Amino acid sequence: AQKVTQAQTEISVVEKEDVTLDCVYETRDTTYYLFWYKQPPSGELVFLIRRNSFDEQNEISGRYSWNFQKSTSSFNFTITASQVVDSAVYFCALSIYNQGGKLIFGQGTELSVKP
């Protein structure tokens, strides 16, 4: 069975601090995809990034970076110099190739960035 665990339920930081959101996944499949979504207070789900299981390169996009490590089954998300607008719930999700694209979500991490 597949599973995604986000052990951090809530994180609170002060603006300009760096923060890392943890994501650990479980699957026996060799081809899969990992995602991060952001849910701001307005409620919509915003796609942030996708990574496939064959690509362990880290990715950086502005203040956001992602560290994918198959050895530890982790796909962690770091926000550098956090801002109040980063306050949101962040979800990590997993989908297995050839299983219809069904997303398996973690429980979410609520990030609060205080001024």
Add this chain to the structure above:
Amino acid sequence: DADVTQTPRNRITKTGKRIMLECSQTKGHDRMYWYRQDPGLGLRLIYYSFDVKDINKGEISDGYSVSRQAQAKFSLSLESAIPNQTALYFCATSDFSDRTDTQYFGPGTRLTVL
């Protein structure tokens, strides 16, 4: 205009009532999904559809039904609503030609069953 729209955005109903949530998309995607979000549980898949003639149950389909009226429309029905169906419901779409099946979500429908 938004690519994935959901109506209504908010709905309050009573136990036992039938209710339909609608989803429309202009992305031209063939795959559509319904999820529900509950606090502390993330999102869970209710139903998904690969095309108009292909509908599949997800993790928590009991108490729900769906209809794919057209490639662009996917409706979720609660035949007899109960309070534990109070949740935030999301519709999502993806493109089969995108092998990663990246899903794009609508704005959500907040449903309260009294």
